[in-house]
Amino acid sequence: MANKFYFKKKNTNHYTVAFYNLENLFDTKDDPRILDEDFLPDSEKRWTRKRYEKKISKLGTVISNIGFTKTRKAPILVGVAEVENKKVLEDLITTKHLKNKNYGVVHYDSPDERGIDVGLLYQKQHFEVISSENIPVLVDNQQGERDYTRDILWVKGVFNTEEVNILINHWPSRRDGAELTSYKRVAAADKNREVVQQITSENSEAKIIIMGDFNDDPTSESIKNLVRNDLFNPMEKLLTRYSGSLNYRSQWNLFDQIIFSNNFHKYEKGKHSFSDASIFDKDFLKIYKGRYKGNPFRTYVGRKYLGGYSDHFPVYIRLKHNE
Template sequence: MSRKNYFQKKETNHYTVAFYNLENLFDVTDDPNTLDEDFLPDSEKGWNRKRYEKKIFKLGNVISNIGFSKTRRPPVLVGVAEVENKKVLEDLIQTKHLKNKNYGIVHYNSPDERGIDVAFLYLKDYFEVLDSEAIPLMVNNQNGERDYTRDILKVTGLLNNEKIHILVNHWPSRRDGAALTSYKRVAAADKNREIISEITAEDPEAKIIIMGDFNDDPYSESIKEHLVQEDLFNPMERLLTRYQGSLNYRSQWNLFDQIIFSHNFHRYEKGKHSFSNAAIFDKDFLKIYKGRYKGNPFRTYIGRKYLGGYSDHFPVYIQLKIN
């Protein structure tokens, strides 16, 4: 094989499915309906057009590289969290590394008070959307008032002509304490189970992928006891260690970002997708390279201090192969 051909390897029969929390991907325009004041040019953070364009350029580069070494193509399906609106997604897929890839977008505005949503990107050459909807998550805060949080995004489509259902999540945060807010994430898990039941009532053999920033680890109550039952498999369980995760808080690794799927992805059927492998995309260029936080995700901000990085989360992904 010539050197030229070696570096132009053909695409393989493997396909990457990714999830990425984009850390406050806000535009620079004030939305009067959301709490976006921190991400405006006159805010203390000084969020401006130059910083915005730098961030989406960097995120586009990351997304284009997730799983590429094995598949020779960018991810066919990408769930994302913390996006302000559809416009930022349109800008993202028009950046240098993504603009010729033919990505489509599924997005709905959620009732989250900060105005951050989940969304779904897909390569139109491999995936066709049949149906999508935003499903509200109804939870209350400690005062009994509704906590306006992100919807669950449900997308049904054909991946290489095989029908697949995807649920994209961003569960309520731990901001007021993990234990105090645990009930909200349990409610989110139960809502996902309800959606799964509706899907399988119609098609018992349905192939389902649940992805998101769950704000809980694989062994947390919401995931281990409520979401993952005998019909689901969580390949992320073995990825969380003392030395590796998708985010780092107070020098401890967490793996809030997970991709979970129905067991029938373990089945071998000709012309169908089966599970190959799972990983955290934590390449060195995504990490802080020196100092106290060395090895942590190279984020855009720490508090109000601008660092100019990517995100405070690493992406996670699974790879499927066509048999």
């Protein structure tokens, strides 16, 4: 019993910050403003209320467990991508494993044609929102027309006793080819740099966390363009031939990343410092047999319903609150 008590006490000042692409978390109602026809009860995918409730229950189980073995608590901040609206996040935080965690939600509708957005879940007893806004990412397609993609969500708040800025992203996809679409993700990186400069021009010591599904790896031009000298990417060492946050054509990628300002490496009393980073790829999140064994256990493959969690693994960092 003494050892157990010591273990808990040792970790009380450690907190998890996570990011999770929830893979098409749509409700079951038709929204005429967006292309959500695939996710309706009478669609080919047969996206029923039962399947929706099963998915949010599973996602709630995942989120409650991210970093738990190290901190003994659910993550304080969870950036999310691929959510249809605020209501699906409100439903998510009332599922069995999250309803007692006292999560709040920050969400704005993005101009994305499919209606998928980013959002933030935060534990109210540890994080107080000061302000929030959505920042458009303006990019054109190959024909010179605007490509409507996800906005950046910028949330400023007090994390325990420290002010922190959080930028949540879901950058343009590689659907038309990684090289052909690279310029769009470079533009998204530039927009994040603009916000970073705006934040630091007002406070040179500001703490900043940038997270998201960047649709690029840590070694890609866009990410290198984002990180430069004033930010740090702990995810760079996590991508290997055998592990990542998603798998495409038998190759691992680490599109899901959490990047932060260098001042998280400093030890200051009353503030947070970086401890470690990881991919949350527990066995229960994986396909357990067959050709795709070890890959994320997803909800659908094409129109075929599998009943899994997501096609991405969550990623997270652990911060120590220096007391």
